[in-house]
Amino acid sequence: MTAPTTFRERLYVPWWGWPLPLAAAVLLAAEIHMGFPGVRSWLPYLITVPLTAFLIVRMGSAKVEVTDGELRVGDAHIPVGLLGEVEVFTAQTKRQAMGPNLDPAAYVAHRGWIGPMVRVRVNDPEDPTPYWLFSTRHAEEIAELLR
Structure with a gap:
């Protein structure tokens, strides 16, 4: 049997910390896709934007408990x-x-x-x-x- 948690807090990046990295990810994807038709035009967006969101959540948060x-x-x-x-x-x-x-x-x-x-x-x-x-x-x- 484990003791109950007395205190728990998750320190996330606030909403105002998201737009700049996400805009940079979109700009990077736009640079990669410039002039390529087909799959290569949308694939950079599909990779960079979710990857950036994942990195903001993973690297920007900490748990205090x-x-x-x-x-x-x-x-x-x-x-x-x-x-x-x-x-x-x-x-x-x-x-x-x-x-x-x-x-x-x-x-x-x-x-x-x-x-x-x-x-x-x-x-x-x-x-x-x-x-x-x-x-x-x-x-x-x-x-x-x-x-």
Whole structure:
């Protein structure tokens, strides 16, 4: 029997992040098909536009989850028992955390279109990662869960 999921959030690319890549895919398809009749005229559109949509969804999304006593951010996971101090950053204060105060060894899952971030210290002596810094829309809620 598994423990219930305490928190789950999927960080998708917002609607305003889609038009430019899709327009670029259409332009690329138009460049490829220029002057070719028949199948070669529509095949580039059939390939580039869905491929671009797939890449936006796959590369632009991340999952933040607290379940089974673990914090999962993207593909990484760590037991909640190994976590220490939790700090919340707003859209205005995350600039310092992501800029001059960022440790190069930290695990970072940043999504620029999401304002708040959470920094969680790692208290594992065998782990070289000092902390995790990740974007979330519900920073206060996940901070309370991890405290």
